[in-house]
Amino acid sequence: MSEENQQNTQPQFSMEKIYVKDLSLEIPHAPKVFLERANPQIDVQLHTQSGSLEEGVHEVVVTTTVTAKIEEKVMFLIEAKQAGIFRMSNVSAGELEQILAVMCPNILFPYLREVVSDLAVRGGFAPVLMNPINFDVIYQQQKRQMHAASSATAH
Helix, strand or coil: CCHHHHHHHCCEEEEEEEEEEEEEEECCCCCHHHHCCCCCEEEEEEEEEEEEEECCEEEEEEEEEEEEEECCEEEEEEEEEEEEEEEEECCCHHHHHHHHHHHHHHHHHHHHHHHHHHHHHHCCCCCCCCCCCCHHHHHHHHHHHHHHHHHHHHC
């Protein structure tokens, strides 16, 4: 096999674009909320999704909703979608699924953390420091749940 043909069958991966797809900040009790002295409870929800744009080109979106509350009063709510366009070729369906669920979100997550923290500060609050996420563990859990659900419906 020639070197040129061998290169054509090697897995290829590249980032085409990383961007903020959607971003919002709500401060429903402003300006009185800025007089609060208690530390808020921070709740972070996170999920990912991916879709094909064209042959070998995929968009991956990592979405987070960060809610800061003191008791039942919402101090602020941040919703952010960090997205990327990734080009891949010569990967199997199983590899593609794992790349879209693990590798791409791992690339996007630091950008999402920065956007959320920056937006909290611009809103007049302390930075929100989101803990690192192990997308591989999440992917493996989802695979087990899907396998358990499919074997439960098969019986």
